[in-house]
Amino acid sequence: MSDELSQRDTIDLAGCELRTARGSELRRARDFARAVVDRALRARGIEPWYGAPGGRDWERESALQAFLQAQPGARFVVCERAGELIAVARTTRFETMDEALEVVVAPEYSHRGLGRALLAELWSGTPTPDLGRLAVVPGTTADLNLYLPFGVMPVAGRWHLRIPVALYRERRAAEVVDEDPAPVHVLETGTALETWAELEEGVLGYARPWLHEWFARDRVALGVVAGGGTPDAVCWVSAEGDVGPAVARRPEDLVPVVLAALDRVASACEAPELAIQCTTPAWWLLRRLRLLGFRLHWPSWILSSVPCPALDRYLPVQPPALL
Ligand SMILES: CC(C)(COP(=O)(O)OP(=O)(O)OC[C@H]1O[C@@H](n2cnc3c(N)ncnc32)[C@H](O)[C@@H]1OP(=O)(O)O)[C@@H](O)C(=O)NCCC(=O)NCCS
Incomplete structure (x- = not known):
């Protein structure tokens, strides 16, 4: 030494x-x-x-x-x-x-x-x-x-991305999207908690039931409901404009539910910017956010003692207190 x-x-x-x-x-x-x-x-x-x-x-x-x-x-x-x-x-x-x-x-x-x-x-x-x-x-x-x-x-x-609200609204209005948009609805609390219970461990490698019970008291859950059974994706969104966490069955399922949450915030919010935390493996979502004009402000690393199985299907907590 x-x-x-x-x-x-x-x-x-x-x-x-x-x-x-x-x-x-x-x-x-x-x-x-x-x-x-x-x-x-x-x-x-x-x-x-x-x-x-x-x-x-x-x-x-x-x-x-x-x-x-x-x-x-x-x-x-x-x-x-x-x-x-x-x-x-x-x-x-x-x-x-x-x-x-x-x-x-x-x-x-x-x-x-x-x-x-x-x-x-x-x-x-x-x-x-x-x-x-x-x-x-x-x-x-x-x-x-x-x-x-x-x-x-x-x-x-984990990237911290932002966009001016006015630009977001303008780009969303001008977007030409081929496929039919997946239907997104406000979920009952029980359905939101069931969806997290079903999907979270396969994505993070561990479950956080008490955290979602806290979010259920503070936020609204939006979900992609494509057929019967539990939704394909769920995203918490707060009245203050916090979007996330979100989880999805497939990486592409993350996109509609996160965009619906952003739309909801953008339509109500007086503030000049929207902010979101995005994992770098979530390519489907990152690509769409990038095309909309979101820009990277603060790159962070997720360090873990075990691999997280599927961060491509996960949107981190906002405000950034946690993964
Ligand atoms: C990161 C932080 C907690 C480190 O605390 P610290 O008391 O300075 O760290 P320590 O003296 O205990 O050093 C522990 C190890 O950290 C690393 N380290 C600490 N300061 C470092 C520096 N300036 N550059 C590179 N490595 C550093 C070293 O590996 C060090 O061990 P080593 O010198 O034996 O290799 C401290 O710098 C901090 O609070 N930074 C602010 C955090 C922050 O602002 N984050 C946002 C920035 S964008």
Whole structure:
């Protein structure tokens, strides 16, 4: 081991307190993480975006964040120096998957072993068949180098795409589409939950029933209903303009349900832009979004300890709190 590495491995954390945080500290942690990430993004020429068009108030954002943090197995740690927050890290847990929600270190303290110390606190040992690990991280070398030693590998990209609402409306009105559009309807909550229960594990490799029960209280489910039985696709859409997550039986089935959700938001929304998270294997959807004029603003990587079976049939969560 080089001298430099041995010094960094024994970093002096004197004066720093690393501790488990309370749910009531979520807002403070969010404000800290947002300030650090905003700075990093602007330094790279990227305008930050955290969800609903026109901004998102803490009351609405906190409901999902608090719910994720309240799950059995979820962890939330902070590091302080002289009462000042210098790093935060959070995870939540689905049945067989631990998902990192964020690991953020103040730039004044970066590259001194703090990010690794926090992640080691949440992800000790190695992932197992019973409990895997997953994270969606920005495409910077710092983030990727930090996470890879914890037993996760890149499985795909998650792209943050945006379009001005006026351009979306204009392009949609002018689109010439050959095939008959698949019928999309608002689904009963029970049907939406059944569809997720049937399709999600085959797409992600694990199921998130409690997450969809939360979305069912907050959002409307649109579904592609082509024949009898459960729908071929389902997409959650909120009154604030959040589109996703969505899942489909075949990659092409994702397109009509996501476009119907975007149409719904575009027809009601006063904000200047529509935003969506899209996995890079979802080619059918990516191609259509690209032709409509969506542009890439923020590329991230999906890192996982096990392959996700079929991300070509999945649209990630918006706001981007999770895969
Ligand atoms: C990513 C982040 C959490 C790393 O935290 P950190 O405390 O600086 O990381 P550590 O010092 O513990 O380093 C751990 C490993 O991460 C990698 N790393 C950290 N900083 C790095 C850098 N600037 N460049 C390349 N690799 C880096 C290294 O592999 C390092 O281990 P090694 O030096 O032994 O190889 C921190 O930089 C951060 O919060 N960044 C802001 C996140 C953000 O803004 N994201 C959006 C940007 S677009």
